[in-house]
Amino acid sequence: MRKYITDFTIVEKKTYNDTYFSMKLRHPETLPSIAAGQFVEVEVPGNKHVMLRRPISIHDVDTVANTLTLLVQVVGKGTRTLSMLNEGDKLNLVYPLGHGFSIEGGKVLLVGGGAGIAPLLHLSKCFKAKGIQPTILLGGRTKSLIPIQKEFEPYGNVYFATEDGSLGEKGFVTQHTMFSTNYDHIYTCGPTPMMKAVARFAMQNNIECEVSLENMMACGIGACLCCVVDSDEGHKCVCKEGPVFNAKRLTNWINK
Numbered sequence: 001m002r003k004y005i006t007d008f009t010i011v012e013k014k015t016y017n018d019t020y021f022s023m024k025l026r027h028p029e030t031l032p033s034i035a036a037g038q039f040v041e042v043e044v045p046g047n048k049h050v051m052l053r054r055p056i057s058i059h060d061v062d063t064v065a066n067t068l069t070l071l072v073q074v075v076g077k078g079t080r081t082l083s084m085l086n087e088g089d090k091l092n093l094v095y096p097l098g099h100g101f102s103i104e105g106g107k108v109l110l111v112g113g114g115a116g117i118a119p120l121l122h123l124s125k126c127f128k129a130k131g132i133q134p135t136i137l138l139g140g141r142t143k144s145l146i147p148i149q150k151e152f153e154p155y156g157n158v159y160f161a162t163e164d165g166s167l168g169e170k171g172f173v174t175q176h177t178m179f180s181t182n183y184d185h186i187y188t189c190g191p192t193p194m195m196k197a198v199a200r201f202a203m204q205n206n207i208e209c210e211v212s213l214e215n216m217m218a219c220g221i222g223a224c225l226c227c228v229v230d231s232d233e234g235h236k237c238v239c240k241e242g243p244v245f246n247a248k249r250l251t252n253w254i255n256k
């Protein structure tokens with residue numbers, strides 16, 4: 001698939017709390033087709049200490065308005081610099097990168113945690129467009145760490161799990177009553193221990209499962225090898241062959 005290096009303009013910025021914000025970015029021309037789970041490499045402007053682009057999932061796509069939305073958690077100097085940008089500022093993206101999720105039929109469960117909920121909005125919209133109503137289970141330590149909640153409601157049946165019980169059921173997503181064997185496909189993105197637990201459960205119960213890895217990245221195009229995962233077929237670049245993998249290809253990683 002062709003990649004683009006393009007300036008976008010920030011047309012809307014929302015701040016959810018101390019750590020999460022989103023930016024809607026508009027391009028003057030028609031956007032290419034973008035699969036749920038693909039990501040962009042964002043150039044961080046105006047900070048000479050941040051040389052490398054940062055990988056961020058494509059949270060939402062509007063092909064009529066030619067906009068992409070990114071949902072970002074501030075964790076370090078790159079994301080903090082991005083959080084200081086405002087509407088009207090320009091942002092240079094390389095996109096769309098990586099392989100996204102497959103959109104399969106049957107009963108579908110999406111499981112997200114932390115910034116890993118970002119690609120699940122575009123994914124849930126893709127399922128809705130195919131006439132599938134996914135179950136969407138979002139988890140976090142506490143309510144404020146699940147930055148977007150209502151946005152998912154038009155696209156599926158949404159449930160929450162928080163460790164302190166401040167939103168939805170108390171506990172981990174894997175302890176939620178909706179986390180069961182009642183699905184044909186499970187799709188997950190979030191903290192590594194959560195994805196491993198979800199993938200292990202799916203494998204044990206013969207449920208198809210796709211995980212979206214968030215390994216550290218530099219080039220984003222398979223050139224520097226800094227993002228490799230130890231898959232069952234050897235080392236694979238997460239940026240190019242992922243970030244989405246079928247869990248069956250990652251039993252080494254799941255059991256490590």
Ligand SMILES: Cc1cc2nc3c(=O)[nH]c(=O)nc-3n(C[C@H](O)[C@H](O)[C@H](O)COP(=O)(O)OP(=O)(O)OC[C@H]3O[C@@H](n4cnc5c(N)ncnc54)[C@H](O)[C@@H]3O)c2cc1C
Binds near residue numbers: 243
């Ligand atoms: C394919 C992909 C999609 C991603 N999508 C999103 C997204 O939609 N929203 C979002 O907020 N974040 C996303 N991330 C994570 C994001 O890329 C990192 O948080 C960001 O690069 C950190 O940059 P920084 O300069 O702010 O932090 P740095 O100063 O580089 O690092 C600060 C801290 O964050 C840790 N860190 C850096 N990169 C990662 C990473 N990839 N995973 C876990 N910890 C990391 C570092 O170890 C360090 O402890 C994604 C990562 C990948 C690989």
Ligand code: FES
Binds near residue numbers: 223237
């Ligand atoms: S980030 Fe360079 S090979 Fe994946």
